[in-house]
Amino acid sequence: MMMTARGRPLSFYVLAGLMALLLIFLYAPMLCVYILSFQGPDGGMSFPMVGWSFHWFEVLFEGTGGHGIGDVPNSFRRSVRLAAFVSVLSTVIALSAGMAYRRKFPGSNFVFYSAIAAMVLPGIFIGFGIALTFNLMGWTINWWSSGIGAQLTWSLPFGLLIMFIVLGRFNPAYEEAATDLGANARQRFQMIILPIILPGIVGIFVSSITSSYEENARTQLNVGLGNTMPMEVTGLLTGSSTPVLFAIGTLTSLFMFALILGSVLLMGWMARRRAARSEL
Amino acid sequence: MTVSPKVASWLQVAPMAFVFTAMVLIPLGIIFVVSFLDYNFAQVFPEIYMGSWQDALYSRLTVDLYLTVFKFLLITLTITFAIGFSLAYFLVFHVRSNGMRLALLAAAAIPFWTPGPIRMVSWVPLLGKEGLVNQALLGLGLIDAPLDWLLYSQFAVVLAYINLLTLAMLGPITHSMAKIPRSLIQAAQDQGASEWQIIREVILPLCKPGIAIGTIFICTAVLGDFFIVKIMSGGQTNTPANAIATELAAFQYPPAAAKSVMLLVVVVILVSVLLRFVDIRKELQR
Amino acid sequence: MTQTDKTKPKAGGLSRRSVLKSGAAAAAASAFPAPMLWAQNIKDIKIVHVGQSYSTIPNIAEKANEDLDFTVEMQTAPDLTTQVNRMLSQPKSLDVTDVGNTTLKYYVGRGFLQPLNVSEYKYWDKTVPLFTSGTYPSGEKASMQGYAPIKAQYYTGPDAMEYSLEPTEWLVGMPLYYNADTLGIRPDLIGRPIDSWAELLNPEFSGKVALQDGTGVGVPDAAMALEAMGDVSYVDKGNMTREEIDKTIEKLIEYKRDGHFRSFWTNFDQSVQLMASGEVVLQSMWSPAVTEVRTRGVECVYNGMKEGYRGWYIMMMPMAHLEGLKRECAIEYMNWYNSGWAGAFISRQGFYNSVPENVKSHMTENEYGYWYEGKPATEAVLNPFGKVMEEAGVVRDGGALWDRMGNIGIWNTLMDEDRYLVRRWQDFLAA
Numbered sequence A: 001m002m003m004t005a006r007g008r009p010l011s012f013y014v015l016a017g018l019m020a021l022l023l024i025f026l027y028a029p030m031l032c033v034y035i036l037s038f039q040g041p042d043g044g045m046s047f048p049m050v051g052w053s054f055h056w057f058e059v060l061f062e063g064t065g066g067h068g069i070g071d072v073p074n075s076f077r078r079s080v081r082l083a084a085f086v087s088v089l090s091t092v093i094a095l096s097a098g099m100a101y102r103r104k105f106p107g108s109n110f111v112f113y114s115a116i117a118a119m120v121l122p123g124i125f126i127g128f129g130i131a132l133t134f135n136l137m138g139w140t141i142n143w144w145s146s147g148i149g150a151q152l153t154w155s156l157p158f159g160l161l162i163m164f165i166v167l168g169r170f171n172p173a174y175e176e177a178a179t180d181l182g183a184n185a186r187q188r189f190q191m192i193i194l195p196i197i198l199p200g201i202v203g204i205f206v207s208s209i210t211s212s213y214e215e216n217a218r219t220q221l222n223v224g225l226g227n228t229m230p231m232e233v234t235g236l237l238t239g240s241s242t243p244v245l246f247a248i249g250t251l252t253s254l255f256m257f258a259l260i261l262g263s264v265l266l267m268g269w270m271a272r273r274r275a276a277r278s279e280l
Numbered sequence B: 001m002t003v004s005p006k007v008a009s010w011l012q013v014a015p016m017a018f019v020f021t022a023m024v025l026i027p028l029g030i031i032f033v034v035s036f037l038d039y040n041f042a043q044v045f046p047e048i049y050m051g052s053w054q055d056a057l058y059s060r061l062t063v064d065l066y067l068t069v070f071k072f073l074l075i076t077l078t079i080t081f082a083i084g085f086s087l088a089y090f091l092v093f094h095v096r097s098n099g100m101r102l103a104l105l106a107a108a109a110i111p112f113w114t115p116g117p118i119r120m121v122s123w124v125p126l127l128g129k130e131g132l133v134n135q136a137l138l139g140l141g142l143i144d145a146p147l148d149w150l151l152y153s154q155f156a157v158v159l160a161y162i163n164l165l166t167l168a169m170l171g172p173i174t175h176s177m178a179k180i181p182r183s184l185i186q187a188a189q190d191q192g193a194s195e196w197q198i199i200r201e202v203i204l205p206l207c208k209p210g211i212a213i214g215t216i217f218i219c220t221a222v223l224g225d226f227f228i229v230k231i232m233s234g235g236q237t238n239t240p241a242n243a244i245a246t247e248l249a250a251f252q253y254p255p256a257a258a259k260s261v262m263l264l265v266v267v268v269i270l271v272s273v274l275l276r277f278v279d280i281r282k283e284l285q286r
Numbered sequence C: 001m002t003q004t005d006k007t008k009p010k011a012g013g014l015s016r017r018s019v020l021k022s023g024a025a026a027a028a029a030s031a032f033p034a035p036m037l038w039a040q041n042i043k044d045i046k047i048v049h050v051g052q053s054y055s056t057i058p059n060i061a062e063k064a065n066e067d068l069d070f071t072v073e074m075q076t077a078p079d080l081t082t083q084v085n086r087m088l089s090q091p092k093s094l095d096v097t098d099v100g101n102t103t104l105k106y107y108v109g110r111g112f113l114q115p116l117n118v119s120e121y122k123y124w125d126k127t128v129p130l131f132t133s134g135t136y137p138s139g140e141k142a143s144m145q146g147y148a149p150i151k152a153q154y155y156t157g158p159d160a161m162e163y164s165l166e167p168t169e170w171l172v173g174m175p176l177y178y179n180a181d182t183l184g185i186r187p188d189l190i191g192r193p194i195d196s197w198a199e200l201l202n203p204e205f206s207g208k209v210a211l212q213d214g215t216g217v218g219v220p221d222a223a224m225a226l227e228a229m230g231d232v233s234y235v236d237k238g239n240m241t242r243e244e245i246d247k248t249i250e251k252l253i254e255y256k257r258d259g260h261f262r263s264f265w266t267n268f269d270q271s272v273q274l275m276a277s278g279e280v281v282l283q284s285m286w287s288p289a290v291t292e293v294r295t296r297g298v299e300c301v302y303n304g305m306k307e308g309y310r311g312w313y314i315m316m317m318p319m320a321h322l323e324g325l326k327r328e329c330a331i332e333y334m335n336w337y338n339s340g341w342a343g344a345f346i347s348r349q350g351f352y353n354s355v356p357e358n359v360k361s362h363m364t365e366n367e368y369g370y371w372y373e374g375k376p377a378t379e380a381v382l383n384p385f386g387k388v389m390e391e392a393g394v395v396r397d398g399g400a401l402w403d404r405m406g407n408i409g410i411w412n413t414l415m416d417e418d419r420y421l422v423r424r425w426q427d428f429l430a431a
Helices: A010-036 A055-062 A072-100 A108-120 A123-137 A143-167 A172-180 A185-214 A229-237 A244-279 B005-034 B051-058 B060-094 B098-113 B116-121 B123-127 B132-139 B154-178 B182-190 B195-206 B208-224 B227-232 B240-249 B253-277 C015-031 C038-044 C058-067 C080-089 C101-106 C197-201 C218-229 C242-257 C268-276 C287-295 C324-337 C341-347 C356-360 C365-371 C401-405 C418-430
Strands: B037-040 B043-048 C046-051 C071-076 C096-100 C174-185 C209-212 C261-265 C282-285 C309-318 C388-390 C408-411
Touching (some): A010 A244, A010 B060, A010 B098, A010 B116, A010 B123, A010 B154, A055 A244, A072 A143, A072 A185, A072 A229, A072 A244, A108 A143, A108 B005, A108 B208, A108 B253, A123 B005, A123 B253, A123 C080, A143 A185, A143 B154, A172 A185, A185 A229, A185 B098, A229 B116, A229 C071, A244 B098, A244 B116, B005 B253, B037 B253, B037 C418, B051 B253, B060 B098, B060 B154, B060 B195, B060 B208, B060 B240, B060 C418, B098 B154, B123 B132, B123 B154, B154 B208, B154 B227, B182 B195, B195 B208, B208 B240, B227 B240, B240 C080, B240 C418, C046 C080, C046 C324, C058 C324, C058 C341, C080 C101, C096 C101, C096 C324, C101 C309, C174 C287, C174 C324, C174 C341, C174 C401, C197 C218, C197 C282, C209 C218, C209 C268, C218 C242, C218 C309, C218 C408, C242 C418, C261 C268, C268 C282, C268 C287, C287 C388, C309 C324, C324 C341, C341 C356
Parallel strands (some): C046 C071, C046 C096, C209 C282
Antiparallel strands (some): B037 B043, C096 C309, C174 C282, C174 C309
16 A cells, blocks of 8 residues: 555556656756767767767856857856846745735736736737837836846746645644734744745745746847847857857756755755754 | 735735736737737738738638647647656655655756757757667667657657646646645545545545646646747647747737737636636635 | 937937938048047947847957957847847847848838948948849849849938939948858768759658748748749749749648658758758758758758859848947947958858958958859868868869859848738648
């Protein structure tokens, strides 16, 4: 049976196999990216490999002037800056909006279907609309105004839906108990709600970073001067480009692996500490 | 200071409502108006022209476009749900450590951090006529000639959707499932329910909110996508979003606008039907 | 269309007037030598050039900033659609732009670009005659099918409201670079010479052919093939009538249903991938893409077809909002761009510059001989970043500049019936 601690049932092995297959399937297209990033200096963006080297990583770190690298280092910096602002804003705004949905209120449909509209309307159109509106108002587009705004239209709907998942079937008994014990609204939020929705906050934060870092259609007309990563990469693919692009892919994966390994280790350490403390 | 619950909700939702009004509804308003105007050569004239709507509503093309995209949507939903639900079950009830569960989910998410255009480049060396898969199949003696439908086909489109969207189903279902109190399952077990019965009678109904949200993610992603269809079908399959992209690339805004408004209406209908079965918002209120 | 300028209420008005005004300022400025006090302000000026990945290269920006007293900032548009949408929705967020000929029809009379006076452009008399008079150097008239250079090179007047086929003193812009495209061929997989566009639709290559996506290039290519096969006859295949469009699309739908096309491609990299991976043995390509395929160790030839090449060009233009000193700087930057160094840089990718004379002094004899004169390379030919493109002894496919550019069958185009064409193209994609 599934609940017994001893002996794994057959379904475990079947499903573990499925999990492995999914991971292979997800990484299969990435495999080519990883291999091709070690292409020799004379090699191109597809097989065959012309020797193996770290050449394209070196080119990436040399900064401007390298072959087919465009303005990648600066674009990366801009994307990270944008993602930082967008993810913090999205988390705060979506968290707050999610809390609103714990009660019935007039206009809840309006906001919900606006979110659906934001997800469905072609990004190019939303981007064009924002740029046009700014132009009509006589404002100049800028990464910190229209740029962040355009990206929020993409990250917030996901944030709201994540809040729906996290807050769903959240037992109000905890809150009532806290109120009975004399906790005020702030204490209730800090002591009861926050720990429960923390995974949701992390989820929105991560999904917003991803949305911001990946978004192209809405962003490209609204960041003004200076490309973001996806813009620069798309631009580079319109001309002769090089395995530098694959080096970027390999590095982002490595960086994320390190980050996730780090957080898993940290969480394990925290759990052990908590366990040790509660034993006292 | 105390505020009424209604006002409290309004205050909490205000920032989001502001962003959507300013950045989505105003553009949507412009799109709506533009869809009724005449146009030519990247210019829109302030004259009423109903042709864009007539074409969007009554043409054979529209039927073809929606048939294609709904086929993609149904297949993608079925497969991602099957995989997503099974693996959520695995992660919640079979994987014992919290860390392991997170690590597996994270491992599945990492490939998505590579910029999309780079990721899409790598399908050719994998699925092409001289790609790794064909070479492996040839090497194993399973086929005599390379399979050409692996790439630049509708199969390839669906494969890419499954690759990109399984996680969008897996995540929400896992979250819903993890919230099911273990005592409930224990009780069912005590009454002699089989594993399969428990899944069908207890777990599945309680996962509905997660399934609904995963479905919304996938509906909006598939119906709104033009990039993946274009790359994976080699530009040879047309969907509503793709038709809009083609028109935008030709700077013909009014027909693209009419098609966009229509697409939005279709998705809103889909989502509201879905919410009729599972009201995810009700779950939040007591 | 009116444009309001909040900072200067008096100047608000029709763009026509502001163009006239800046034109007058420019005329005045060119009549007298630049006053000294401008030298100090000039450092604060920043010219934003939004272009495509083959013109807005960091190396060129670096050199421009070295040579010029003001700052030049380049931004690469992710694609043409974004670039044009940016010009339409936020014209003031850029100063100088360069675009392909298929979009030139969108800008005329819109008020966000301004003309360049012949007197302001230093190299007009050295520019190849394709642009100045619409002829080849032999004096013969170049093809007028499609969007030929002479169709959008001159404005009728300083108001930039209409294009003129006759030379005037108001240039639409500065022609930057151009090329003659043809079919890229995998000789190892075909095994016989290919010399006609008709081969693109030859059933022999069913499932091994690609087409460029979009109506500006894919349709002219297909029309070249259909005409060569004798399947469809056109009055002007660069500007079809509705009936001609119908016939073309119906033919193409038949081919598509038979699985004739392996794929359509939208960007450079896809075309290289298709060819290098053997997915496709025959497709219309860009010259640098063919070179890129070859540098991957895959044979690929790019010879001309008997029906001629498909030509295209890129035009660089100043935006309408520029005035005074900033306008001067933008024009100086444009002049710099065609003064040789940047032209040589771009020529090493396989494109031609419109002022070959200037480019020549910035290239080695071997480079110029190979790229422009159809001479065998005397030593290895390097790309702008120092990578070997061709070994010694190789001759450029198609030969010298005018062997290629002097034989244009059709230009990339934007047809009068564009609305109808795009609608029918949708049917083709959905079939």
